[in-house]
Amino acid sequence: MSEALIKLVNVVKKYDTNSEEITVLDGLNLGMFEGEFVAIMGPSGSGKTTILNLIAGIDGTTDGQIFVGPDEISAMTEGELARWRSQHVGFIFQFYNLIPALTAFENVELPLLLSPLSKSERREHVETALEIVGLTDRSSFYPRQLSGGQEQRVGVARAIVTDPTILLADEPTGDLDAKSAGEILFLLENLNKTFKKTIVMVTHDQNAAARASRIIHLDKGLLRADVPMNNNQAISN
Amino acid sequence: MKYIPFLLKNVFRKKTRSVLTIISILIPLILICLLNSFLQVLDQPDPSETRGMFRLVTRHKVGITNPIPASYADKISRLDGVMAITNFAWFGGTYIDESSENFFARFAVEPKSLLNVFDDASMVKGSTEDWINDASGCIVGEDLVEKFGWKIGDKIVIVGTIYPVTLQLTVRGVYKVATGASDALFFNRKYLEEALPSFKGRAGTIWTKAGDAESATRLATQIDKLFENSAYPTKTESEKAFQMGFVSMLGNVKLLITTIGVIIVLVVILISANTIAISARERIREIAVLRTMGFTRIMILSFILGESLVMSAIGGILGVVIFVLTFDPLKSFLATTPMGGLAKGLAFYPETILLAIIVSMVVGIFSAIIPAIGSSRRSIREGLRYIG
Numbered sequence: 056m057s058e059a060l061i062k063l064v065n066v067v068k069k070y071d072t073n074s075e076e077i078t079v080l081d082g083l084n085l086g087m088f089e090g091e092f093v094a095i096m097g098p099s100g101s102g103k104t105t106i107l108n109l110i111a112g113i114d115g116t117t118d119g120q121i122f123v124g125p126d127e128i129s130a131m132t133e134g135e136l137a138r139w140r141s142q143h144v145g146f147i148f149q150f151y152n153l154i155p156a157l158t159a160f161e162n163v164e165l166p167l168l169l170s171p172l173s174k175s176e177r178r179e180h181v182e183t184a185l186e187i188v189g190l191t192d193r194s195s196f197y198p199r200q201l202s203g204g205q206e207q208r209v210g211v212a213r214a215i216v217t218d219p220t221i222l223l224a225d226e227p228t229g230d231l232d233a234k235s236a237g238e239i240l241f242l243l244e245n246l247n248k249t250f251k252k253t254i255v256m257v258t259h260d261q262n263a264a265a266r267a268s269r270i271i272h273l274d275k276g277l278l279r280a281d282v283p284m285n286n287n288q289a290i291s292n
Numbered sequence: 293m294k295y296i297p298f299l300l301k302n303v304f305r306k307k308t309r310s311v312l313t314i315i316s317i318l319i320p321l322i323l324i325c326l327l328n329s330f331l332q333v334l335d336q337p338d339p340s341e342t343r344g345m346f347r348l349v350t351r352h353k354v355g356i357t358n359p360i361p362a363s364y365a366d367k368i369s370r371l372d373g374v375m376a377i378t379n380f381a382w383f384g385g386t387y388i389d390e391s392s393e394n395f396f397a398r399f400a401v402e403p404k405s406l407l408n409v410f411d412d413a414s415m416v417k418g419s420t421e422d423w424i425n426d427a428s429g430c431i432v433g434e435d436l437v438e439k440f441g442w443k444i445g446d447k448i449v450i451v452g453t454i455y456p457v458t459l460q461l462t463v464r465g466v467y468k469v470a471t472g473a474s475d476a477l478f479f480n481r482k483y484l485e486e487a488l489p490s491f492k493g494r495a496g497t498i499w500t501k502a503g504d505a506e507s508a509t510r511l512a513t514q515i516d517k518l519f520e521n522s523a524y525p526t527k528t529e530s531e532k533a534f535q536m537g538f539v540s541m542l543g544n545v546k547l548l549i550t551t552i553g554v555i556i557v558l559v560v561i562l563i564s565a566n567t568i569a570i571s572a573r574e575r576i577r578e579i580a581v582l583r584t585m586g587f588t589r590i591m592i593l594s595f596i597l598g599e600s601l602v603m604s605a606i607g608g609i610l611g612v613v614i615f616v617l618t619f620d621p622l623k624s625f626l627a628t629t630p631m632g633g634l635a636k637g638l639a640f641y642p643e644t645i646l647l648a649i650i651v652s653m654v655v656g657i658f659s660a661i662i663p664a665i666g667s668s669r670r671s672i673r674e675g676l677r678y679i680g
Contacts, residue, residue, distance in 0.1 A: 113584060113672040134588060141586025148676075152581040156305035157298070166585045168294055 059086030060253055061110055061221065066119035068105050068276075079105045080276040082119070087269075092247040092254045094264035097273035103257040106273075107223050110255065111144050112136035124220060141169040145214030149226035151206040153198040153213075159185070160194040163212045170217065184212040188242060204235025211242055215252070222246065224256040228263050240266045295595070303599045306571070310603060313567045317607025317655060318614065320556045324651055325615040325644050326622070327553045332641045334536075334546055346508035347409065349534040350498040350515055353525040356382075360524045362481075362495040368515055373507030376408035379495035381481060385450040385459065396436055397476035398450055400484045400491075403431075407467075409501045413474070418444045418465030427483050429464035433474030437466050448477070457487045500528075557651055564659035568600050572663040579667050580675025589668040596667055600660030601653065608652025612645055 068080040079102045087093050095103045108114040109121055112128045121128040126139060145166075153162045163184050167177045185191050188208040198206055207227060214222055224243065228236035244266050246252040256267060264270050265284070272280035304310050350368065352358035362379050369377045381400040388394045403424045407413060416434060423429045432442060442448070442463050450459040461479050468474045485492045500515070502508035508530065515528040529537075572579075579592055619640060626635035 108673055111584065113676075137583070137586045137588045139586075140584065144584075146581075146584050148581070152577060152676075154578055154581075156301045161298075161301070165298075165582070168298070169586050174294070 060089040061087040062122040064120045067117045069117045089253050090251045092267045094267035094270045095257045101273040102276045111223050143220040145219040145222045147210050147214045147224040147227045149229040151210045155198050158195050159209045163216050166217045180216050184216040188212045203231050207239050222252050222254045299598050303602050314607040316563050317604050318611035320560045321611025321648050322615045325648050327549050328644045328647050329638050331549050346502040347531040348500045348528050350526050350528040353527045359494040362493050365498050373502050375503050376501040378402055378405035378409045379498045381496045384454045385452045387450050399478050400481035401478045403480055409499045413467045413469045415465045416468045423464040426464050427480055430461040430479040431465035431467050432477050434468040435475040560655050561659045568660045569663040572667045576675050576678040580672045583672045593664045593668040596664035597660050601656035604652045604656030612648045
């Protein structure tokens with residue numbers, strides 16, 4: 056059995072509120088392989104977005120370890136995590152989160168500003184990313200001039216422009232109509248199948264989850280089910 | 293360098309707000325430039341010292357409105373180190389009307405000795421001889437000629453207010469001071485003595501020209517000691533100290549100007565800080581997204597500080613440019629106001645430009661530092677969840 060690209064080992068995550076301590080993840084063990092398209096589903100508060108945040112290094116574990124490739128995310132400092140994220144993570148948000156003052160081109164270029172690429176090299180990467188998402192003719196448009204679906208496609212382009220190791224998508228179709236949602240999901244499938252991108256997607260949408268090669272069900276911070284959609288091997292609790 | 297386009301785009305993302313913020317910086321900057329120019333005037337070295345002419349002013353110890361005997365000049369002239377001596381008596385009076393527009397200094401003096409003491413002035417029209425030879429003659433400053441259009445031979449009527457005499461004077465000369473204002477009228481004291489016998493033998497001030505700094509310092513003490521037990525004890529001081537005495541009648545003017553300047557800067561910082569804070573609050577989620585991409589806390593802090601510095605630099609530069617372009621008309625206008633005495637000394641000082649640049653940088657940093665630190669400290673998770 057090949058080594059998992061993303062490994063969560065006995066991960067515990069607790070949050071302190073004013074009145075109590077909330078346990079979101081309680082000793083979760085999970086592995087995701089390179090090239091998988093994993094959908095994480097579950098009721099609100101089950102820990103779906105928390106898993107995404109922990110894998111991205113946006114949040115830290117209370118206990119346990121997280122590995123992405125050879126890197127132990129849970130042991131990195133904030134500065135190391137920032138550098139690691141810029142090279143290995145592409146994040147797609149539910150509400151697109153584009154910078155309104157920047158054009159589509161400039162939004163996609165943003166992550167590349169952290170790289171040592173020259174201006175012309177950055178331009179090449181951005182144009183490629185926009186071509187993949189089918190928005191070459193909208194590169195000079197501002198977010199306010201784009202539809203919701205187009206904005207999300209810019210979000211996808213921004214997430215893939217650095218050719219990251221993993222793509223993390225938090226409800227990427229949550230704010231879209233059915234048609235636009237379909238386009239985004241098609242795009243993600245394409246990225247997975249054609250470009251072999253490892254994608255971890257949090258979703259409430261069964262139709263969205265059906266596009267994945269594996270569906271993980273969470274409830275109260277624990278793994279309830281792990282369903283391969285394409286007979287891929289899975290690791291369960 | 294590659295972040296500059298991103299920075300500039302954010303500075304002008306809300307154009308109206310940015311323009312108003314820049315205006316709220318540039319207008320106070322113009323005021324600060326003006327205030328500093330006044331401070332520079334007050335801080336200028338004693339003109340006597342810089343030109344090697346050490347002039348002293350002797351007046352009644354109680355105050356300038358008390359006269360002293362004109363004969364004191366004879367006694368003072370015998371002291372070692374005295375190069376020249378003359379006396380002034382303030383006439384005052386009214387020319388045309390009592391408006392500030394028609395106000396200028398009018399003194400009764402001794403024509404023969406005046407320019408010996410004030411040898412930094414020279415006659416540019418007419419002559420001292422013509423003036424000496426005309427008991428009702430007067431000399432006027434070049435600034436007054438420019439203002440009133442007088443010519444040699446013109447009649448000037450001054451109605452006395454302190455002295456019940458109306459002077460009918462004839463312009464016999466125009467003088468110009470090399471550096472400084474040329475804005476007073478001087479007439480022969482004999483005219484006033486003949487018109488008003490009770491004025492005979494009186495002076496308001498006696499002006500002594502010393503040969504060097506050591507003499508000037510020594511003479512000030514010597515002169516006062518000479519008359520300390522007389523019916524008219526004196527106070528002798530340098531020309532600059534004497535002039536500053538008038539300014540100090542307004543209170544501690546330098547402290548007042550400095551305080552006003554500091555208050556202006558603080559208010560600008562508060563206004564600018566409010567704008568930056570609003571902008572930072574609007575961008576909480578955006579900043580979280582940047583940090584998700586890998587931008588660090590230090591970078592976020594630098595972006596916000598950088599945006600603030602760009603705005604304040606634009607405001608500062610525009611403020612200085614407008615100040616430079618409007619300096620002459622502003623000076624001319626202020627010269628017609630009760631601040632005219634100070635305004636006439638206004639000049640362009642490089643220190644003012646430097647101060648304006650420093651102030652705009654201070655505004656840029658201090659108005660953004662707290663919002664910048666706050667923005668950079670917020671956790672990514674918290675920022676992504678922010679609805680706003």
